[in-house]
Amino acid sequence: MQLKRGAGISIEDLQERLRQKLPQELPGVRFSFEPSDIVSRVMSFGAPTPIEVAVSGPNLAESRQYADKLRAKLTQLPALRDLAFEQELDYPTVKVTLDRERAGVLGVTTGDVANSLVAGTSSSRYTSANYWADPMSGIGYQVQVEIPERQMNSLEDVKNLPIARRSGQQIDLRDVASVTDGTALGEYDRYNMQRMLTLSANIFGEDLGRAAAEVRQAISDTGTPPARVSVTLRGQVQPMDEMFAGLRLGLLTAVGVILLLLAANFQSFRLSLAVGLTILAVIAGVVLMLWLTRTTLNIQSFMGAIMAIGVAVANAILLVTFAERSRVTGREPSQAAIEGARSRLRPILMTSFAMLAGMVPMALGLGEGGGQSAPLGRAVIGGLIGATCATLIILPAIFATLQSRRAAISASLDPDDPKSAYFEPEPRLALLAAHSDRSAVLYNQAAD
16 A cells, blocks of 8 residues: 555554554454565565564474563564564364274275365365366366355354265264364474474564664563574564674775775874774764764665765875975974864865755755655764864874874884985985095095
8 A cells, every 4th residue: 555645644654543443443353564665575585574583493382382472572562563473373273083983884984084075165176186078179177066155164064064875875074073173373384494483573663773672682581492492583684784794894894994095195104093083083973963863873874974984084184194294394293283274174174065065955855755865964964074073173183193202203104204214315315425425535635
């Protein structure tokens, strides 16, 4: 079901209203809401709901006992909705118990009873294949016999099913078997050759990350499962964990590569560390903005944080580059830091404000589907604000502190830096100096 434009209500709110209304109108009926879009179905890896807990083991009775305890724990979570077993555990059945001794006396076999039951409760197509060939066209048609459903709607009707005829007398099912009501597992699901029971639930008023954490805590509070019984949290939780693990690894790798490239560019680990410290300001700004706007940490906000880190590092490189040039020319580290910040103030502010202005419409989330990309814009805005303030205010102080610890010997690895411990004069200049010294000695000897 899809809502018309201007309906004035969201799908989630409509589902919540139906959850309150349906139990009143249809007591005892189980219902659930499953996603209709293909993206949600693919992200759930076949699960009908975002949250799915699978309990599997070789002993179905032990698995069900633990699953019932787990269901009682999950029922207490306020964020879960439509909590139920995916399998019908107590499916109503008609149990037929054959009296083999009496059947043997009457000459009735188990096959006779089974064939009569199948034909009486379903159709004869499963027991006796019967084809009639049309003499005009030669086409064969399957002929099936089926008792009308209105004539088979009670246990007495089942008991009166004819089974066989012996000595001219009809033998009914009641003569050789007892027929009672019963229950059975409506569906058998297996995972790794073990029977499995699955609990599914929807989420309302909570994000998937917090709901998954609450479900994991409920599983832990349920206690240790029986021997050889395993519990697995599935649905959209598994791809979410894999996605964030990959993003975290990628972010850490990117930060490490950036630090190494900066060290190679500046020929100084201190300067690369000074630039890398702006990443902390970006993360702090992103977290603060997401908290103020009540936005969750998702793939969009994660991408926005990575974008903000790229712009922040670029601005920090500009400032540190100009500050280091001023220091190499002979200025004090503190003066060089101030000069670098003063000369790069306008380019840094222009770059930051231009990107901030471009992200404001996205962060507002206006228009149809705008809420999906809003976390990206909000993360970029928060990260850039924090990074710009850190770059222009804190980074010059860090540069001056790191470069003033060893004023005589620079931390630079550049052999062309006169204050570097690795500074080496050019060989040509060294030869000229040595030639001048030798000429001076010869001149003094000639004068003597």
